[in-house]
Amino acid sequence: MPLTNIVADALGVLTICLVGLLVLLGLFCIIYSFYFHTRIHNQGYIQLDYFSSPWIVRITLILFAIWWGFGEIARLNFLRREGRILNALNLKWQESVCKGYIVSNLGFAEPCMFLTLAFLLRSSLQRTDSGTLTQRWNGKTAVYVLLCCFPLLVLQLGVILLDPEFNPKEKSKVFFRKLPSYFTSAVSSKNSVVFCIYPLFSTAFLGLFAMVLTTYFIWIGRRIVKLVINKGLQKRVYTLIFSISCLLPLRILFLGLSVVSEPEKIWFEAFSFLAFLSLLCCAGVNIFLLVYYPIADSLALRRSLQDVEVSSSSYGNHHDTVSLIANQSYHPVEEIGNRGRNFNNSSGKCESIEEEEEVGGGFVELSLFCPSGHPSPPDSPQLHGWPMVHSN
Template sequence: MRKLLSHHHHNVLSSSSSFLLPPSPSPSPSQFPIVPDYTTHEIFFFSSIPIAKSGFDLATLATIAALLLLSLISFSVVIYTRLRSRRLRHLENFNSLWTVRLLLVTITSIWAVNEILRLPLVRRKYLYPFLPTLNLHQQSNICKIHVVLSLGFLEPSFLVTLLFLVNVSIKKSNPSRMWALVSLLAVCAPVTLLQLFFVYSSPLEGRLPRFMHGSSVAGSDYFGSRTALCTYPFFSSVVFGGFAAAYAVAFLCSCWRVMDLVINKGIRNRIYLLAAAVMVALSVQIACLSLSWLWMPEEAAYGYVVLAMFLFVAGSMAVGEVILVIKPIAEALSAAAELQRRPAEERTTSL
C-alpha cells in the first residue's frame, strides 16, 4: 500500500511539475549554423587549462587607450600646423602633405577601435546590450569584419602610408595628395579582396579543418555565456604574410636610400628606429599568427600570443606617428618661429 501511495505521489509530482515548468525549447538548427562547438583536438594541435582572459583584455584596452590618446595629439598637431601655415610662408611647403599625415593618424585610430571588436569582455558589456538578439552566427560575423579590416585593409593601409611618407622625405618635390590615395588603394585593394574571398567564401570549406578558414570558435565568455571567440584564419594569415614579405623588401630599400642621402645624425637615428620598429613588429606578427593555430582562444597560451602580436603592432604604429607626424611638425614649427625671429632681430640691430 505504501509503495502504491508513494508511486502515486511521485506521479502527481511529476505531472504537476510538468504543468508548472515550461518545456525547455529545443535549439533550432538555424540558430547556430556556422560556429559549431568543436573540441580542441579537432581544430588545434595542443590543449592546456582554460583560464579567464580578462587580464589580456584589460591590457589590450589600456594599450588602445594610450594609442588613441597619441593619435588625438597627432591629429591636433596636424590641424594646428595646417592653420598656422595660412599665416606663415615657411610652413607652406612642409604642410603640403598634411592630408597624408592625417590619413596615417586616422588609419591608426580606426585600427585601434577595430581591435576592440575581438574582445569578448567589451562586446559583452558595451555592444550586446544594444544588440540583444545576436546569436553565435551574428557574433561570428563581427569576427569576420574584424579580420578583414585588420589584416586586409587597416594594417596594409598604415604600412603603405608609412612607406609613402618615407619615400617623399628624399624627394625634392612633394607628389600630389591624390597620388598618395591612388597608391594606397592600388596596393591595398588586392589584399582586401583576397581577405574577403577567403573569410566569406573560403573554397573547400567543408573539407578543410576549421582553423584554416574559420574566423571564430564557439566558446564561453567570463560570464559563462556562449559566445563567438575571434581567431585568425590560416588563409588570412598566409595572405597577410605574403604582403608583409613584399612590403619588408620595399620598406628596407626605401630606408636604405634615405640613410644614404641624409647627413643629419638625428634623422638617421629616427630612420633606424622606425625601420627596427616596423620590421620587428611584422616578424613578431607573422610568428604569432603561425603559433595562434596551436591553441584554442580560451587558453592562456593563445591569449599571450595574441597580446604580444597586438602590443608589437601598436608599438610600431606609435613609433610611426611620433617619427613621421609629431617630430617633423614640431621641428618645422620651431624652424618657422626661428625664421620669424631673425628679421625682427635684424631690424632691432639696424636701429
C-alpha cells in the same frame, strides 16, 4: 573563475587601455597637424610650406591606426562573456563581427596604414620641383593606397567567403572542407560563446604582404640614411626601419602561432595579445616619427626664422642711426654705414641665391639661412632635415 578567464579579462582590459592611449595620441597629433598647417599659412612662412603640405596624408595615417585599434577591441573575447557588451548580440551577429574584423583589420586597416607610411617615406626622396608635396599629391596618394590595398582586401574577403561554414551547400568548396577548420574559419563557438580566431590563410596572405613591404622599407630606408644631414635624423630613420622590419614580422609570427592553441586556452590569449602589442608599438613609433617630430622641428624652425627677422631688423635700424650721426659730424663714420648697407645688400643677394636654388629643386633642408647674412641665434634649437633628391 578559471585562470584562463582571469588572464583573458586582464589582457582584454589592458588592450582597451592601450587602444585608448593610441587614440589620445592620434587625436593630439591631428590637432597638432591642423595647428601647424594653419599657423604656417596664416603667417606666410612659404619656406615651411613644403613640410606642411603632407598634413592630409599624416592625418590619414592616424585615422587608419585608430580604425585598427577599434577593430582590435571588437575582436576581444573579453567582451563576449556573459553580461558583457557583445554578449547581448545573438550568435549570428557575433560571428559576423569576427568575420568583419578579419576583412576590416587584416584586409584594410593594417595594409593601408603601412602603405601610407611607405608613400610618406618615398615623398622625402622627391625633388621639390616635381610637385611631390602638393594638395594634388595628397589626393593621388590616397588613391594609390586604396588601389594597392585592394588585392589583399579581396584575398581576405575570399577567405571568409570560401569558409565551408559560411555557405555549407556550395559544392565548389569541397577542397576547403578537407582542410582543418583553422585554415579558413574566423569563428570558434563553445558553450554558446563565440571566439574570434585568425584563419591561417589570412595570416599567410598578410605575411606575404608584410614580406614585400618590409623589403621595400629596408631599401628606401638605406637610401634616406645616405642622404640625411645630421646624426639625430639618422637615428630616427634607423628607429623607423627597425620598428617596421622587426615588429611587423613579429606580429605575423604570433598570429601564426595562435592556431596551435584552442581559443579558450591561455596560450591563444597570450599570442593574440603579443600580436596586438607588436603592431601597437609599431604604429605608435611611426606616428611619433612621421607626424609629431616633423611638425615640432618645423615649429622650432619657424621660431628661429622669427628671431632672425627681429635680429636683422634691429641691425638695420642701428646702422641707419649711425649713418645719420655720420652725416652730422665725422666723415669716417660713413664707412661704417657703408659697411652696414653692403652687409644688407650681400644678405639680400644671399637670399635671392637661396630662392633660386629652391626653385631649382635639387636640394631642400630645414636650415634655410644664409651663413654670412643670417646667422642663427646662439640659443636657437638644432634644426633637422634631409636633402630631397629625385627618385629614379
